[in-house]
Amino acid sequence: MRVNVDLALCEDHGQCAIAAPAVFRINDVGKLEYDAAPADSELANVEEAADVCPVQAILIEG
Amino acid sequence: MSASQNVAVVGGSLAGLRAAEQLRAAGHSGPITVYGNEPHLPYNRPPLSKEVLADPDRRTAEAMFDRLVFRRRSSVDDVVFHLGQAVVACDLAAGTLTLADGGTASFDGLVVASGLRPRRLRVDGPKRGAHVLRSIEDCVALRRSLSDESRVVVIGAGFIGCETAATLTSLGHHVVVIEPTGPPMNRVIGSALAGAIQQHHEAHGIHFVIGPGVRGYTGSERVDGVLLDDGATIGADVVVEAVGSVCNTEWLAGNTGLDLSDGVLTDNDLAVVGAERVVAVGDVARFPNPLFDGVPRRVEHWSMPTDTAKRAARTLACQLTGQAPEPAPFAPIPSFWSDQFDLRLQSFGSPALADEVTVEEGDLSDLTAGVLTKHTRGGELVGSIALNLAPARQRTLRDAFVSLVPTS
Numbered sequence: 189m190r191v192n193v194d195l196a197l198c199e200d201h202g203q204c205a206i207a208a209p210a211v212f213r214i215n216d217v218g219k220l221e222y223d224a225a226p227a228d229s230e231l232a233n234v235e236e237a238a239d240v241c242p243v244q245a246i247l248i249e250g
Numbered sequence: 251m252s253a254s255q256n257v258a259v260v261g262g263s264l265a266g267l268r269a270a271e272q273l274r275a276a277g278h279s280g281p282i283t284v285y286g287n288e289p290h291l292p293y294n295r296p297p298l299s300k301e302v303l304a305d306p307d308r309r310t311a312e313a314m315f316d317r318l319v320f321r322r323r324s325s326v327d328d329v330v331f332h333l334g335q336a337v338v339a340c341d342l343a344a345g346t347l348t349l350a351d352g353g354t355a356s357f358d359g360l361v362v363a364s365g366l367r368p369r370r371l372r373v374d375g376p377k378r379g380a381h382v383l384r385s386i387e388d389c390v391a392l393r394r395s396l397s398d399e400s401r402v403v404v405i406g407a408g409f410i411g412c413e414t415a416a417t418l419t420s421l422g423h424h425v426v427v428i429e430p431t432g433p434p435m436n437r438v439i440g441s442a443l444a445g446a447i448q449q450h451h452e453a454h455g456i457h458f459v460i461g462p463g464v465r466g467y468t469g470s471e472r473v474d475g476v477l478l479d480d481g482a483t484i485g486a487d488v489v490v491e492a493v494g495s496v497c498n499t500e501w502l503a504g505n506t507g508l509d510l511s512d513g514v515l516t517d518n519d520l521a522v523v524g525a526e527r528v529v530a531v532g533d534v535a536r537f538p539n540p541l542f543d544g545v546p547r548r549v550e551h552w553s554m555p556t557d558t559a560k561r562a563a564r565t566l567a568c569q570l571t572g573q574a575p576e577p578a579p580f581a582p583i584p585s586f587w588s589d590q591f592d593l594r595l596q597s598f599g600s601p602a603l604a605d606e607v608t609v610e611e612g613d614l615s616d617l618t619a620g621v622l623t624k625h626t627r628g629g630e631l632v633g634s635i636a637l638n639l640a641p642a643r644q645r646t647l648r649d650a651f652v653s654l655v656p657t658s
Contacts, residue, residue: 202641
């Protein structure tokens with residue numbers, strides 16, 4: 189699975205880090221960091237993160 | 251079995267889309283048809299009062315839709331989206347829908363995802379120049395009505411009203427907000443925080459008129475002012491009515507046994523009370539949430555369609571296949587956000603239920619620097635609101651409610 193976040197859209201709402209904490213993290217300066225190639229076992233959490241992103245910036249590929 | 255049973259989803263917005271996706275995730279392999287009365291595939295509404303309202307490059311419906319359309323999971327590639335026509339009636343016993351053009355469709359299972367529409371003010375005077383803001387077409391019409399430095403009166407200081415007022419002020423318009431019940435958003439966030447936000451917004455140029463109600467609109471062919479019930483008139487080039495919502499449930503009328511007094515009453519599994527093989531999703535669903543109490547409520551948060559669709563789809567899939575429903579109670583933790591000027595408000599829980607609000611961090615006289623409020627009822631935590639707090643803090647704020655989720 190590949191995860192791509194459109195950082196031009198991302199507004200650091202942080203909902204993805206609640207839904208899939210193993211993949212998305214808000215760092216100490218409030219910016220998103222994420223694992224672009226998470227294990228397939230994270231799929232359900234990543235789908236949840238994509239669903240709850242207020243600006244719909246998360247794209248799941250493959 | 252499931253493969254031959256067809257599901258109708260009435261409502262083509264976020265709730266309808268998530269319902270279709272979650273029906274597939276729950277194993278329903280039969281046909282799904284989504285009926286939407288708007289001409290567009292499901293799109294994201296919150297930016298309509300913020301970024302999209304302000305975007306100089308997106309003035310047409312097409313340009314707005316391109317920016318707002320939801321990505322759809324490949325699992326719903328075979329779902330039929332029947333758009334641009336309202337469902338006007340439904341016979342649950344017969345399993346049929348009637349469309350606005352008189353056509354009919356049958357279903358084995360039904361998802362009620364018909365949502366809300368803006369409430370309109372019923373006052374004397376011209377209607378031209380008075381807008382609402384919920385759809386792409388609403389946003390296009392509002393933008394077309396604005397010229398440079400328009401005088402805008404926003405009626406209603408709830409979240410939509412405040413966001414719209416902040417955006418229009420930032421664009422250089424002269425904005426007055428009228429709210430009879432108290433400072434902005436006070437019903438949800440409490441009067442102390444509401445008063446602080448009012449001051450913040452006044453410093454950014456919004457003028458608030460708190461107290462009097464609206465008696466009518468002045469003008470001959472189009473609105474040129476708003477007449478208040480204290481006798482004052484506020485001149486206006488454009489009016490935005492942001493006075494709450496009406497549930498789209500008329501199409502269900504005539505089916506005995508349903509409670510349509512406020513949305514559609516469901517049980518905790520989102521199964522519509524008084525019907526079989528019918529579930530409700532999104533802000534039209536009035537369901538009991540055991541997180542705080544068992545009182546059925548509708549929740550008009552953006553997160554609610556996604557939360558409720560998951561559970562409702564499993565419930566319907568179980569009903570269609572004769573399986574037992576999921577045993578664990580459905581207890582979603584409500585959350586919402588709102589962006590207004592340089593403030594981001596993030597709420598967890600249900601702060602509107604509170605009888606006491608305390609400031610845990612920060613200073614209400616300087617909201618930009620960050621404020622955290624705790625909302626309690628009878629001493630128990632029911633909500634928290636973070637203004638401009640670091641996003642990394644959110645997980646902890648939300649987790650405070652996880653222990654309240656009942657497991658059985």
